Amino acid sequence: MLVAEMNTGRIDAFTAERGPTYYCPKCRGEVILKKGRKVVHHFAHKPPTTCSWANGETRAHMESKIVLAEALKERGLRAEVEFVVNTLLGDRRADVMAWSPKGLQIAFELQHTPIGLSEIERRAVSYSKAGIAQIWIPFLQAKVWDDGASRPSGWFVERYSPRQFERWVHGFNGKNGMWMYDPKEKLFWMGRLAGHQTYVEESTWYSEGGEENYSGGFWKFSKRFKELSLEGPFKADDLLIDITRRRAFSSSGYNWPAAKVARFIVRDPAP
Template sequence: MLVAVDSGVRVLALGAPRNGDYRCPACNEPVIVKQGYIKVHHFAHKRGSACPFAAKESAEHLKAKNFMARLFKNLGYHVDAEVDLELPMWADKEDRRADVLVTNQAGKRLAIEVQNTQVGISNLLARTRDYARLDTAVMWLPVLKMNAVITHDENGLLVQKYTQHAMETWMLDFIFSKTMPYYDASKDAIWMATRLPHRIEKESKEWYDSDGNYNSSAGYLYTSKRWIDLSLRGPFGSSQLKPVLKFRRASTFRNLPFPSATYATLVPLLS
């Protein structure tokens, strides 16, 4: 986890002194700050703890949260992580836990949700609606899975035969774009990924039928229904990006619902 409590004050593992009296914000057990050159800075429970916060978190998810905390801290935001936001009594869920919660000088909050695994559209929709009820903007950040054919193009990298799941399609449509940021844990950086159709070439053919007649068919290209291509621009470090916030109204697109909400995405500083 990225946050602990020291003398009643929430402290990020990023840059935390090693000699603090750190305790878990959930169970109040002592936790240890770990700050290595290879592993991401974090707090850890002692072995055998039954606290839910002690459950092992994937390295990719933890690194992505740390990256976003650094990015917004560099921009002058107040940064917190793993924050439980209390919903009204009438809400379907008691609270929401933001992976990273940042607040600007005007007091406006932004919840950053890192997605390292696929979740259903209903889950995304419910969480986005809840943040809107809490007057909190939301940013969805998927973790890039480099499990396809990778080549180079004029922007940087081209990931071919990429299987884009419904979750990612919803996130793109939510921000009215074909381009959105993906976190790459192997580089600890962000790629700006643009969705492109994947073209498949059908080769030309020549053959003779059973009567000895010559036949031929010309080759052609068709768009895959299974795969897309991702054109990746970057990679960008935490000091090379800035957030852009916009408001969108509720709508339905591709038979999928989208709530009224303020959303955020990242763009390179030069944009």
């Protein structure tokens, strides 16, 4: 956790100093400031605790919030990590909340671990009802680099088995594809899924009457696999934010609410 509370209000682990007592914003239990050279500065619950915010959060997830929030601040936007939205169900913290110059709130959800369909749908609905624009950014898994190959535009994985929430995010963004995050290099990629075709081998057999039968010999779309094209990589500093609106839609068990959808657009290189 990157943000704790003290008597004077919210404080982030980067600014905090050793000495004062810090508290978890959720359970009000005491948390300890962890500052080290190799770890991301953060707060950890003093054991024992039963707080759900004490569950092991990956270092990569904490890092991603900092990378993004710093880039947003760098360009003069207000940005806060782990910002509490009171109307959110479940974990009420948006990973990063930013404010557009006109004051519109934009929630960034950096998804390192898989999230269930009903949970992501519920969260998307609450953001939408609160008038907050949202962008869901799945983490790229290391196997993407093992299974794929370099392309002039970036990277290509011919047989990619998208996680359910990634299919949801891709559908939520419609034709705009989905932004993904590489935790190793701390860079962003524009990802697009497309149908993956598999060849059904031709086979021949004889029926009892001695009649020759054929099957297969054609291509069909795989249900499990998709092609994943990644364009990039991009540094957070090179990405601007654009906001569009989408309508509600449901298909094959997926539900997408009407919502303000934020996406990155790549800043034109300096002339």
